[in-house]
Amino acid sequence: MSDLLRQLRSRAEANAKRYVDLCLEELPECAAAARDSRKHQEMLDFAVFTRTRTVELGAEGGPLTADDLAVVESMGLRRGEDGMSFETVRRLLTLHTTATLREIGEASGPRDMDAGMRLLGWLSPQMAVAQRVYTLGYTTGVRRHLPILARVRRFAELALEADPDAPVCADSCGIRLPDRYLVIVVRPSAPPVAPSDLVHAAWDRHGIPATWREPDEFVALVPAGEREVAGALIREVAEIAGQPCSVGVATGPPGTLDEAFALAVRISRVTPAERSPSHLHTVGDVFLELGAAELPEIGSWLHDLARLLDGGPDLVSTLDAYYRYDLSRPRAAASLHIHARTLDFRLRRIRELTGIDPGTAHGIRVLSTVVSWAAAGR
Secondary structure, three states, X not given: OOHHHHHHHHOHHHHHHHHHHHHHHHOHHXXXXXXXXXXXXXXXXXXXXXXHHHHHHHHHOOOOOHHHHHHHHHHHHHHHHOOOOHHHHHHHHHHHHHHHHHHHHHHOOOOOHHHHHHHHHHHHHHHHHHHHHHHHHHHHHHOOOOOHHHHHHHHHHHHHOXXXXXXXXXXXXXXXXXXXXXXXXXEEOOOOOOHHHHHHHHHHHHOOOEEEEOOOEEEEEEEOOXXXXXXXXXXXXXXXXXXXXXXXXXXXXXXXXXXXXXXXXHHHOOOOOEOOOOOOOOHHHHHHHHHHHHOHHHHHHHHHHHHHHHHOOOHHHHHHXXXXXXXXXXXXXXXXXXXXXXXXXXXXXXHHHHOOOOOOHHHHHHHHHHHHHHHOOO
């Protein structure tokens, strides 16, 4: 055994006590639990156990045994059964990692570089395994007192942050991760009175994990192959919210949903608010609007065009119908309850005001973006 490992073994109890004292100082939930002398001793015993096994297994270079992992899992289980918050558990694990690295540094002498590097090389994968097992134990324990909706919402939050613990949280909810998710962001025009009702409806009616992100975003994770469910969900959300809603959708695998979520949020900010949303807007639908939203010069130009359209009767709604019905004048006129000649007059008026012919490829590209821009409240 190297001098470094001997030093760590001799300091195991002192280091364990120092670590537990740090946890009690920084984590109020730990301090509250430690008022029970039995739980305080349990924390100390576990801290000594992890340090002793680090020395023993580090000397041999072998992995954590099944018995070791059972002890780790049982400790996580008890933290879950005690009702400790997930945030505190994450912080506990972080403090443990930091303390272990500090203790190795303090015990290292001038000739311990090679031994220290070998120990760190062994420690990194073993610690990752232990933390996964501890978290699994915690999620098992927390099932016994945390309502399913709270666990589902926690999974959604972790998944949207691409947190590596999201799959473990999914297991605790009975959620099987698909290959890809539709990340759906629905933004009501005004926040609903009870946002939790939206999350509740998504899970109870469709088994879809969702969450509410302040101040105005409902976010749901729908398996990519279930677009019909997604369509029904956005209509139900708008109905429950009682407000027109904007919708943005992006797709991604479970491990990188932070990127898909960021894109879906951006899309939702340039799509029109509808009382009964009927379309899952993706980047392919609004790439021009996204570009305009991120370039102030283009946004200013579109704003000026939209202001010019205020110079005639219902010109924005006329363009909306004209493009929605693929330039079909009879269908667009019928939807507006006007005569086709009235529609022609309005299209001419648009050309006069803007200098752009609505029926040309250039006109379609520019003026359809103006319509979306105006409909999104910009």
